[in-house]
Amino acid sequence: MCVTNFFKIVPPAAMGALWSLTVAAAPVTINDVVDVHAFTSGNPSNCCGFSASGWGDAVQDSSHPYNTDRIVYNRVDATHATIQLFTQYNGYESIGGGKAVHYADLFIDTGTPLAPGGVTYGIALGFQGGPEGNGGFSTPGLYKITNQTLTKNNTNSQVKTSQDIWDSRSGWIVGGEYALQNDHSNSYLAPTVLTGGIDQGWSVSVSELDPNGNAFVPGQSAPVAISGLYTLTASLTAPSLSAMVWVLSDFDIFWGTGDCDNDGIWGSVDTWWTPTPEPPALLALLGGLMLLRGRRLGKIWRAREDSNP
Numbered sequence: 134m135c136v137t138n139f140f141k142i143v144p145p146a147a148m149g150a151l152w153s154l155t156v157a158a159a160p161v162t163i164n165d166v167v168d169v170h171a172f173t174s175g176n177p178s179n180c181c182g183f184s185a186s187g188w189g190d191a192v193q194d195s196s197h198p199y200n201t202d203r204i205v206y207n208r209v210d211a212t213h214a215t216i217q218l219f220t221q222y223n224g225y226e227s228i229g230g231g232k233a234v235h236y237a238d239l240f241i242d243t244g245t246p247l248a249p250g251g252v253t254y255g256i257a258l259g260f261q262g263g264p265e266g267n268g269g270f271s272t273p274g275l276y277k278i279t280n281q282t283l284t285k286n287n288t289n290s291q292v293k294t295s296q297d298i299w300d301s302r303s304g305w306i307v308g309g310e311y312a313l314q315n316d317h318s319n320s321y322l323a324p325t326v327l328t329g330g331i332d333q334g335w336s337v338s339v340s341e342l343d344p345n346g347n348a349f350v351p352g353q354s355a356p357v358a359i360s361g362l363y364t365l366t367a368s369l370t371a372p373s374l375s376a377m378v379w380v381l382s383d384f385d386i387f388w389g390t391g392d393c394d395n396d397g398i399w400g401s402v403d404t405w406w407t408p409t410p411e412p413p414a415l416l417a418l419l420g421g422l423m424l425l426r427g428r429r430l431g432k433i434w435r436a437r438e439d440s441n442p
């Protein structure tokens with residue numbers, strides 16, 4: 134039985150009910166294990182209190198802290214998940230001229246999970262529209278990125294890197310690239326704004342709490358928290374279980390905090406679960422899902438073979 138037929142045979146509602154019996158996945162916490170590199174064309178080595186190499190965790194000052202502490206991914210049920218972003222950044226810093234730094238969009242990579250770099254999906258959070266935005270989607274949603282080659286010359290119509298946005302606005306580019314804290318020799322361009330792609334039909338809603346746990350809306354008059362963490366929660370609803378499994382089973386996630394990538398945070402999630410013994414129908418469901426996962430892994434393996442001839 135092929136995977137497609139499997140999902141036709143088992144109605145989504147039934148799969149959802151079965152899922153509710155089996156999932157015991159705990160939330161996954163992604164700690165910040167990457168540094169960002171602040172530079173101009175001259176690559177200053179003394180920027181921002183960073184080490185002599187020019188690398189560090191977060192580009193910020195006392196009046197505008199950007200540090201992001203962690204991301205928590207929670208697979209809620211068959212078609213729902215939340216991604217929570219814990220950061221000191223309040224989502225708005227004016228740079229004058231009617232322009233401001235906003236929260237960056239989220240980026241997902243299912244092509245090379247467990248390895249930095251790569252981008253296959255973008256999640257628009259809704260902070261990049263409007264006259265002071267930086268040109269991304271203003272309506273939250275999940276989009277498949279078909280032009281996956283990141284550049285810093287605005288040649289990708291679907292993703293802007295922080296360098297695309299800030300090179301023409303300032304002599305400084307902050308956090309234009311990121312790398313593992315323990316290995317700066319391999320660095321990756323930082324995707325920060327989603328500007329295109331194919332709408333995957335997911336529902337995405339975003340809410341925010343301030344450090345005191347009160348509802349919060351970023352904006353020009355919003356207070357800056359010198360300590361404590363804002364919590365952005367992106368609530369995702371997939372159009373089907375198969376869509377959820379395809380996109381959010383094993384993946385990397387990257388967030389630059391602001392669209393200038395002041396604090397890149399990256400990590401991997403593998404939410405495949407270990408089922409407990411259940412009735413035959415449930416085992417058939419799990420078998421089908423494993424087939425789908427196997428197809429994905431085969432696709433990933435082939436992609437790696439193709440990229441490493």
Ligand SMILES: [Ca+2]
Pocket residue numbers: 165166167168169189190191396397398
């Ligand atoms: Ca960081």
Ligand SMILES: [Ca+2]
Pocket residue numbers: 165190191200201202396
């Ligand atoms: Ca950090």
Ligand SMILES: [Ca+2]
Pocket residue numbers: 242244245246247248249250251385
């Ligand atoms: Ca990757």
